[in-house]
Amino acid sequence: MDTAYSAEDLAFRDEVRGFFEKAFTPEVMKRLRSSDYKEAIEDWQKKLYEQGWIAPNWPAEHGGTGWTATQKYIYETERSLAGIPSVVPFGLVMVANVIIAYGTDEQKSYFLPRILKSEDWWCQGYSEPGSGSDLASLKTKAERDGDDFIINGAKIWTTYAQYADWIFCLVRTDNSGKKQEGITFILVDMKTEGIKVNPIISIDNHHSLNEVEFNNVRVPAKNVVGEVGKGWTVAKALLAHERTGIAGVADVKRAVRVIKEVAAKEENGGQRLLDDPGFQQRLADIEVELMALEFTELRTLATQAAGGFPGPESSLLKIKGTELQQATQELLMEIAAYYQGVLPTDLDSNALGHEFATDARRSYMYGRAATIYGGSNEVQKNIIAKYVLGLE
Amino acid sequence: MNFDFTEEQQMVRDSIARFVQDDYDWDTRKAIVASDAGMSRDNWQLFAELGWLSIPFAEEHGGFGGNIVDLSVVMEELGKGLVVEPYFPTVVLFGGLIARAGSEAQQAEWLPRVIGGEMLGAFAYVERQSRFALHDCHTTATRSGDGYVLNGEKVVVFNGEQADHLVVLARTAGAQSDRDGLSLFVVDAAAAGVDKMCYPMMDGQRVANITFTDVMVSVDALLGEEGAALPVVDAVVDAAIIALASEAVGIMGVLNAKTLEYTKTREQFGVAISSYQALQHRMVDTMMAYEQSKSLLFKALCEYKQDPAMAAETIHALKVLIDRNAKHVFGEAIQLHGGMGMTDELDIGHYAKRLMMINTTFGDANYHRSRYIETTYAA
Ligand SMILES: Cc1cc2nc3c(=O)[nH]c(=O)nc-3n(C[C@H](O)[C@H](O)[C@H](O)COP(=O)(O)OP(=O)(O)OC[C@H]3O[C@@H](n4cnc5c(N)ncnc54)[C@H](O)[C@@H]3O)c2cc1C
Numbered sequence: 001m002d003t004a005y006s007a008e009d010l011a012f013r014d015e016v017r018g019f020f021e022k023a024f025t026p027e028v029m030k031r032l033r034s035s036d037y038k039e040a041i042e043d044w045q046k047k048l049y050e051q052g053w054i055a056p057n058w059p060a061e062h063g064g065t066g067w068t069a070t071q072k073y074i075y076e077t078e079r080s081l082a083g084i085p086s087v088v089p090f091g092l093v094m095v096a097n098v099i100i101a102y103g104t105d106e107q108k109s110y111f112l113p114r115i116l117k118s119e120d121w122w123c124q125g126y127s128e129p130g131s132g133s134d135l136a137s138l139k140t141k142a143e144r145d146g147d148d149f150i151i152n153g154a155k156i157w158t159t160y161a162q163y164a165d166w167i168f169c170l171v172r173t174d175n176s177g178k179k180q181e182g183i184t185f186i187l188v189d190m191k192t193e194g195i196k197v198n199p200i201i202s203i204d205n206h207h208s209l210n211e212v213e214f215n216n217v218r219v220p221a222k223n224v225v226g227e228v229g230k231g232w233t234v235a236k237a238l239l240a241h242e243r244t245g246i247a248g249v250a251d252v253k254r255a256v257r258v259i260k261e262v263a264a265k266e267e268n269g270g271q272r273l274l275d276d277p278g279f280q281q282r283l284a285d286i287e288v289e290l291m292a293l294e295f296t297e298l299r300t301l302a303t304q305a306a307g308g309f310p311g312p313e314s315s316l317l318k319i320k321g322t323e324l325q326q327a328t329q330e331l332l333m334e335i336a337a338y339y340q341g342v343l344p345t346d347l348d349s350n351a352l353g354h355e356f357a358t359d360a361r362r363s364y365m366y367g368r369a370a371t372i373y374g375g376s377n378e379v380q381k382n383i384i385a386k387y388v389l390g391l392e
Numbered sequence: 393m394n395f396d397f398t399e400e401q402q403m404v405r406d407s408i409a410r411f412v413q414d415d416y417d418w419d420t421r422k423a424i425v426a427s428d429a430g431m432s433r434d435n436w437q438l439f440a441e442l443g444w445l446s447i448p449f450a451e452e453h454g455g456f457g458g459n460i461v462d463l464s465v466v467m468e469e470l471g472k473g474l475v476v477e478p479y480f481p482t483v484v485l486f487g488g489l490i491a492r493a494g495s496e497a498q499q500a501e502w503l504p505r506v507i508g509g510e511m512l513g514a515f516a517y518v519e520r521q522s523r524f525a526l527h528d529c530h531t532t533a534t535r536s537g538d539g540y541v542l543n544g545e546k547v548v549v550f551n552g553e554q555a556d557h558l559v560v561l562a563r564t565a566g567a568q569s570d571r572d573g574l575s576l577f578v579v580d581a582a583a584a585g586v587d588k589m590c591y592p593m594m595d596g597q598r599v600a601n602i603t604f605t606d607v608m609v610s611v612d613a614l615l616g617e618e619g620a621a622l623p624v625v626d627a628v629v630d631a632a633i634i635a636l637a638s639e640a641v642g643i644m645g646v647l648n649a650k651t652l653e654y655t656k657t658r659e660q661f662g663v664a665i666s667s668y669q670a671l672q673h674r675m676v677d678t679m680m681a682y683e684q685s686k687s688l689l690f691k692a693l694c695e696y697k698q699d700p701a702m703a704a705e706t707i708h709a710l711k712v713l714i715d716r717n718a719k720h721v722f723g724e725a726i727q728l729h730g731g732m733g734m735t736d737e738l739d740i741g742h743y744a745k746r747l748m749m750i751n752t753t754f755g756d757a758n759y760h761r762s763r764y765i766e767t768t769y770a771a
């Protein structure tokens with residue numbers, strides 16, 4: 001029972017901190033918030049690649065860092081405390097893990113280096129209009145035709161499909177058995193004829209969501225990852241990775257810090273909001289839960305470090321982490337008071353009033369989705385009930 | 393004891409409900425919000441013809457002579473349709489201040505114009521530093537010749553973009569946070585020295601930051617007694633909070649109904665998701681949140697109708713409960729709609745955004761909980 005950092009850990013932390021201070025300039029930060037987001041995040045990821053830190057969770061032989069669990073934890077903590085966004089997960093976290101675990105040598109040697117260098121933008125084609133929580137009921141059909149599959153159907157809620165070079169999809173290759181059988185995991189080049197991307201504007205007034213239509217899209221059979229009909233196993237492994245990422249414990253810590261900074265500047269009839277007892281109690285409640293969640297995460301990491309795979313306990317992290325994210329987003333919105341509703345225009349937000357308010361509104365509105373995506377929190381509770389508590 | 397609405401109230405309710413259903417469908421509203429003015433002057437004329445703009449005003453000025461319950465009915469129904477035409481800023485705030493603080497002559501000058509739909513109004517009170525403390529006021533009005541000169545800035549003025557006339561809260565004496573020394577002035581929004589920076593809000597409202605640079609007004613512009621505006625403002629704000637709570641109750645009812653309907657039709661795992669007890673209990677909770685909100689609103693209405701001063705504590709409590717329950721209700725509405733709830737196209741998120749703005753207007757739960765504690769635990 002010990003979480004003290006060793007001398008090497010502390011040296012490592014200083015190294016990470018030093019790099020972030022130097023590389024993550026206000027200029028980079030500003031670009032990431034602009035309409036230039038895609039190029040900005042790709043450029044940032046390329047910097048991490050040059051530093052050799054782009055994929056801490058990959059095995060070293062494929063370009064991972066070979067860090068210990070503690071080092072990974074330190075890295076992640078420093079990243080969020082510096083206000084640096086995590087990498088776009090679809091390539092580097094999701095599909096890469098699947099290719100590493102289930103891909104052919106050809107797939108590994110083609111895709112993995114490109115993912116490391118942020119040469120391809122990936123998106124995730126799981127959900128369909130009729131198949132959200134009940135993902136296994138998916139209907140997008142892939143029929144064998146010689147060396148190819150022909151795909152027909154539609155995916156929805158596909159984040160950043162408008163930027164994507166590739167989409168990893170779950171498709172139905174067999175209808176005869178149980179719905180979990182007959183699903184295949186396949187990689188599709190977004191430039192292929194017959195793919196159409198329709199934008200969906202979300203309640204944060206941004207365009208990140210899309211519907212992706214497939215009309216007789218021809219994809220080489222060699223793009224299947226794992227065995228044909230065994231895509232469900234592949235998909236589930238990926239979801240566990242996705243969930244641990246969504247918890248965002250370190251990001252919540254950073255949010256608490258931001259709240260304290262902002263609330264110290266905000267006054268109510270001459271009294272600092274940060275000194276208001278009602279406000280203090282709410283923030284303290286968040287911090288108490290967050291302290292516990294940090295150690296829940298460490299326990300999960302320790303299990304993983306000992307060779308375990310993130311399993312049902314990743315559901316716990318996802319539920320509690322997203323609840324805390326939403327609680328901090330809500331508090332920040334409240335600090336913004338009247339300004340919380342300001343929509344972005346050409347006007348300088350500083351000239352209007354609160355600089356942080358537009359960001360607060362956006363992350364609050366988008367943040368509603370954290371309890372929906374990656375398997376909704378209700379579905380996570382069903383998973384815990386079934387696999388942890390043994391209930392049917 | 394009786395919680396029934398009068399026949400007249402029922403008629404007003406039906407008339408607004410019919411307007412929302414027939415003439416204010418979701419696409420129409422979207423087009424209005426996106427239009428240059430962000431509201432429809434035609435609708436405003438219609439509201440005048442239908443008598444809705446006259447509801448809270450005295451009969452001698454052409455009003456309907458309604459009480460707080462009549463106003464509540466109007467706001468609840470407008471809320472259900474997410475009507476963006478500036479009823480709240482023009483009738484409840486601008487009109488409310490004139491009716492309460494204005495001399496006979498001022499009432500005779502302004503109220504018929506409000507009632508006739510000839511003008512739009514706004515109340516300029518928030519300042520950058522003021523947050524929810526109404527008396528925290530930098531803007532000054534200085535005596536000069538036979539009038540006053542106004543200087544300062546007001547922010548997030550509801551209907552600030554379209555308003556023809558403003559009631560401005562300004563300091564005629566005292567220091568920034570003094571409760572005395574505040575005065576109200578009616579100011580022509582087109583007067584020299586009035587500058588507006590207009591911007592849209594997430595709930596479809598158009599607001600403005602308004603600066604006053606050596607704006608000259610005559611003594612006739614002073615509304616009520618010089619230096620004694622705060623009690624008047626507090627009283628109008630009390631009625632305004634009840635009006636907003638009524639709107640919130642209307643919206644919560646709509647969100648609950650829409651969510652219930654959606655879960656009955658959305659199928660996952662081969663069954664309607666409404667068949668999951670996990671979701672059923674959540675919808676029972678939001679139904680209870682709605683009913684509790686309505687009960688406290690009724691208490692505030694009964695007290696206010698009898699004697700506005702009686703309702704003071706309840707109004708703080710109401711703001712606390714509405715804030716909490718509104719968040720609960722719209723949070724569940726989005727969550728139970730899944731991805732659909734996250735889309736701008738669906739109305740769910742828009743109802744949520746209006747509730748958020750209602751929550752912050754004139755103080756959020758945190759603020760009113762403190763005021764409640766101050767007023768009830770102090771003795
Ligand atoms: C912002 C955002 C980004 C997304 N990005 C992607 C992406 O990139 N790629 C992708 O493939 N998908 C993506 N998704 C889709 C996401 O995974 C689905 O929205 C999610 O799985 C829920 O499905 P649904 O929206 O169809 O809701 P539904 O499944 O219809 O659920 C509606 C409600 O019912 C509840 N519910 C359903 N079944 C049960 C049950 N058995 N017991 C109790 N409650 C239940 C849900 O929890 C939810 O509250 C994204 C979604 C959002 C909102």
Ligand SMILES: Cc1cc2nc3c(=O)[nH]c(=O)nc-3n(C[C@H](O)[C@H](O)[C@H](O)COP(=O)(O)OP(=O)(O)OC[C@H]3O[C@@H](n4cnc5c(N)ncnc54)[C@H](O)[C@@H]3O)c2cc1C
Nearest residue numbers: 381385391392666667668669670671672673674675676677
């Ligand atoms: C102090 C006390 C006084 C009582 N007095 C009387 C009396 O005067 N006359 C009389 O006839 N009875 C009386 N009862 C009995 C009471 O009505 C039962 O305890 C009650 O109906 C629950 O039944 P149970 O104890 O068998 O619990 P169970 O029905 O076994 O329930 C156990 C738990 O499961 C939950 N549960 C059960 N079914 C569901 C479901 N479908 N969905 C979700 N959750 C569920 C329950 O809420 C409870 O938490 C009394 C009980 C108590 C505790």
